[in-house]
Amino acid sequence: MPGKTHVQTTINGEQVDFLCEPRQSLLECLRDVIGLTGTKEGCNDGNCGACTINMDGRVVTSCLVLGVEAEGANIETIEGVADGSNLHPLQLAFLENAALQCGICTPGFIVSSKALLEQNPDPSEHEIRFWLANNLCRCTGYDKIIRAVQDAAKKMQEA
Amino acid sequence: MTTADYERNMILSNVDYKVIGTRPVRHDGADKVTGRAIYGADFDASGLLHGKILRSPHAHARIVSIDTSKAEALEGVKAVATTADFPQKDGNKWLRDNILASDKALYAGHAIAGVAAASPHVAEEALALIEVKYEVLEPVLTTQEAMAEGAPILHEGLTTQELGEDSGVVSNTANHFQHVKGDIGKGFKDADVIVEREYDTKTVHQGYIEPHSGTALWGPDGRLHVWCSTQGSFVVRDSLADLLDMPVSKIRVTPTEIGGGFGGKIPIYVEPVAAILSKKTGAPVKIVMSRKETFEGSGPTPGSNIKIKLGAKSDGTITAAHAWMAMEAGAYPGSPVGAAAQCVFSTYDIENALIDGYDVVVNKPKTAAYRAPGAPNAAFGMEQAMNELAGKLGMDQIDLRLKNVAVEGTRRPDGPVFRRIGAKEVLEAMRDHPHYQTTKPDGHGRGVAIGFWFNIGFDSACNIAVNSDGSINLTEGSTDIGGSRTSIAMHAAEVLGIPVEDVRPSVVDTDTIGFTAVTGGSRTTFATGWAAYEAAQDVRTQSIERAATIWDVNPDSLDMEDGVISSKTDSELKMTFKELASQMSDTGGGITGRAAVNPKGVGGSFAGNIVDVSIDGETGKVTVERFTCVQDVGKAIHPSYVEGQMQGGSVQGIGWALNEEYFMNDQGNMANSSLLDYRMPTSLDLPMIDTVIVEVANPGHPFGVRGVGEANIIPPTPAIANAVSDATGNIMTQLPLTPGAVLESGK
Numbered sequence: 001m002p003g004k005t006h007v008q009t010t011i012n013g014e015q016v017d018f019l020c021e022p023r024q025s026l027l028e029c030l031r032d033v034i035g036l037t038g039t040k041e042g043c044n045d046g047n048c049g050a051c052t053i054n055m056d057g058r059v060v061t062s063c064l065v066l067g068v069e070a071e072g073a074n075i076e077t078i079e080g081v082a083d084g085s086n087l088h089p090l091q092l093a094f095l096e097n098a099a100l101q102c103g104i105c106t107p108g109f110i111v112s113s114k115a116l117l118e119q120n121p122d123p124s125e126h127e128i129r130f131w132l133a134n135n136l137c138r139c140t141g142y143d144k145i146i147r148a149v150q151d152a153a154k155k156m157q158e159a
Numbered sequence: 160m161t162t163a164d165y166e167r168n169m170i171l172s173n174v175d176y177k178v179i180g181t182r183p184v185r186h187d188g189a190d191k192v193t194g195r196a197i198y199g200a201d202f203d204a205s206g207l208l209h210g211k212i213l214r215s216p217h218a219h220a221r222i223v224s225i226d227t228s229k230a231e232a233l234e235g236v237k238a239v240a241t242t243a244d245f246p247q248k249d250g251n252k253w254l255r256d257n258i259l260a261s262d263k264a265l266y267a268g269h270a271i272a273g274v275a276a277a278s279p280h281v282a283e284e285a286l287a288l289i290e291v292k293y294e295v296l297e298p299v300l301t302t303q304e305a306m307a308e309g310a311p312i313l314h315e316g317l318t319t320q321e322l323g324e325d326s327g328v329v330s331n332t333a334n335h336f337q338h339v340k341g342d343i344g345k346g347f348k349d350a351d352v353i354v355e356r357e358y359d360t361k362t363v364h365q366g367y368i369e370p371h372s373g374t375a376l377w378g379p380d381g382r383l384h385v386w387c388s389t390q391g392s393f394v395v396r397d398s399l400a401d402l403l404d405m406p407v408s409k410i411r412v413t414p415t416e417i418g419g420g421f422g423g424k425i426p427i428y429v430e431p432v433a434a435i436l437s438k439k440t441g442a443p444v445k446i447v448m449s450r451k452e453t454f455e456g457s458g459p460t461p462g463s464n465i466k467i468k469l470g471a472k473s474d475g476t477i478t479a480a481h482a483w484m485a486m487e488a489g490a491y492p493g494s495p496v497g498a499a500a501q502c503v504f505s506t507y508d509i510e511n512a513l514i515d516g517y518d519v520v521v522n523k524p525k526t527a528a529y530r531a532p533g534a535p536n537a538a539f540g541m542e543q544a545m546n547e548l549a550g551k552l553g554m555d556q557i558d559l560r561l562k563n564v565a566v567e568g569t570r571r572p573d574g575p576v577f578r579r580i581g582a583k584e585v586l587e588a589m590r591d592h593p594h595y596q597t598t599k600p601d602g603h604g605r606g607v608a609i610g611f612w613f614n615i616g617f618d619s620a621c622n623i624a625v626n627s628d629g630s631i632n633l634t635e636g637s638t639d640i641g642g643s644r645t646s647i648a649m650h651a652a653e654v655l656g657i658p659v660e661d662v663r664p665s666v667v668d669t670d671t672i673g674f675t676a677v678t679g680g681s682r683t684t685f686a687t688g689w690a691a692y693e694a695a696q697d698v699r700t701q702s703i704e705r706a707a708t709i710w711d712v713n714p715d716s717l718d719m720e721d722g723v724i725s726s727k728t729d730s731e732l733k734m735t736f737k738e739l740a741s742q743m744s745d746t747g748g749g750i751t752g753r754a755a756v757n758p759k760g761v762g763g764s765f766a767g768n769i770v771d772v773s774i775d776g777e778t779g780k781v782t783v784e785r786f787t788c789v790q791d792v793g794k795a796i797h798p799s800y801v802e803g804q805m806q807g808g809s810v811q812g813i814g815w816a817l818n819e820e821y822f823m824n825d826q827g828n829m830a831n832s833s834l835l836d837y838r839m840p841t842s843l844d845l846p847m848i849d850t851v852i853v854e855v856a857n858p859g860h861p862f863g864v865r866g867v868g869e870a871n872i873i874p875p876t877p878a879i880a881n882a883v884s885d886a887t888g889n890i891m892t893q894l895p896l897t898p899g900a901v902l903e904s905g906k
Binding site: 021023024031035036037038039040041042043044045047048050077078079081082087091094095096097098100101102103104105106107110125128129130132133134135136137138139140141142143144145146 | 182184185187188189191192193194195196197198200201203280365366367368369370416417418419420421447449450640641642797799800802803804806807808809810811833834835839840841842843845847848
């Protein structure tokens, strides 16, 4: 069995150290080593977006990042999106607009949408569809997801 | 692209409800937007081992030998399982062989052996050390190949059931059945116009984002506990009991949250292997499929070969209809051709009809249910034939359908007589919709289609415990794939006159609730909702009786409305449900309600589409420009989640129409088993999906519910094909309508 590497990261604002094998993906480290199972695995090859996280300001699919590559990185996962017990406007908008059915893709969509609204507070429908094209949802047909992001954008601008 | 006007253009029933028809936030919502909800793969247990499954690279092969010794010797490997570890009982060989193959591998991806190890990576390394000797056989991959004279045979013991009798002929056709109504010979003789065509559809997958997963712990007390992502915890329990030859009472199945199913998470795959590996090791064993395994080793919906012939008078009256449908069952008998036969002509009142159905085994994964299984295949043919018929008659698409539409009293060719249904109302809503009334943009094609799904009832149970603060805890057994906890809770809230936020619904394990059938067949809100309705009625009756005891009056003199118990004769006697709840303990103990139902008043659902497409003349790529889904749901309990079902089913249908297929090479290996190459629709591929909820109340449910989950996937493939035909002038007889197929269609 290969030896393990010590990795030091910041996850959701807290310093997190973990040990991982060189072959373990960051997704596997988050879920199985650190215990943050809010980030989901749908395909393990970068095509479904369920494992989307924010790493050093970039939206990435964590299944395509190795755990050892997270050394020194600043990571935000779905568990860090809410402010304590206050849900983020996107989380509220997903609930109020019924933008989830089974919910397995929802963490990825919220992390991805949050990054969009940080860069573009007033995206058009097309811009939202383009940005979210790497996140697959099989339940909703995306209609209510698009509307939830539009709703959150509106509320965040009003706030 | 701008956001289209989104008219919540609903035809509402005229009964007033307090809770039913509102749009509350779902009870499990906060957990699901924060990542706290525990899905199958998220489950953890102390001492957990990880399992992996070795799969056949061959679509058709005899298994000569399996040598697991080298795998067992690898450091970190705790146990290896093969089919020999299952009790070898009669009557379930096909079920057992699909979990772990015995004498033959019948599809590429067929499970051969399982390994449990300390880490998933070690388990995977061990798989490479298992030596399997195969004698490779020629595969059969379509119904045409499988039914051909001299085709390689999958099961030497399989003989065709021919119209209900064993023919004694060994073949890949497991079953040929017929439904006959009237005399099609006479009907076609009476026809002024006849259309006849053959259609082909490919194997497609449900495409749920969460792969299959399950964890098993075989305890030292001989009891098996399984935690898994499933559409039916009791199905898992009962299938495990059969496979493992155990009483159901020794098996407990706890359903985790489920990341989509659409029918594909009704059968079991990894759970029995995890159970065997846990029995061997004494530790909990978790098995999570990869995406590739999910494509190749779980059950898709079949490819099919369908011939439709219709005859009509010049005024549009259909005089005869014949459907010939062969569907791929996959490796073992059991395609959805039976369901397809129940649906293919059921939208219409046809005097003379004949339906031939063929269930055919091929070297592909054993098919599973997928949202209205079989019906979209059938409708792809039937609703294009209706399009062609309308063209020949010079009639409007919707007028031709309305001319022949089934109504209350119409006998379906497969036997049942319709009670009140909403096919006519759906077609009228389509005809009157601004989308249909607006001239299509230049160069676009427009198509319409309608589909029928019968929906099911079956067993459901529900328990309610009243809390001292007047809220209730509701427990039920239907795993919640799309917000059904809330629609079920709304039934109870309506009966008791309390806010839905005062209901705490939980989906519980098989030890904790009465038998509840699968979340499938669009039955959950209908049947489990009904159980909640009855359990709440039980609470209501007991609450009235308790108040009668407190006031020392006859319970018949009391009523309970809007959460208040009051006397019909004495205006002084009034108490809220909350007040009563606070006094339960002192007045006789807690109040609990219960119900178990198997409702027979199932009401079928019709869904129709209006679709506009544009086609890139150079590449043949089809873009859906505008899409409207109209569906009769009986009564929309939670309209947002009803719209969500309609939109989701529509988009799965769009994927089926334009992109999705199992792309197999001639050896039966899937060449596109990733979500990059098996191309499901992304947000960028789609317009908004407009919905029109039609509410023709089902007289067989206390609130009129029919069920909404499935009918919406039926019309998209023919509606889009009809739209492409409208744009190109060419009839599209094969799915999917890839750019190449569209370009080729004119040649």
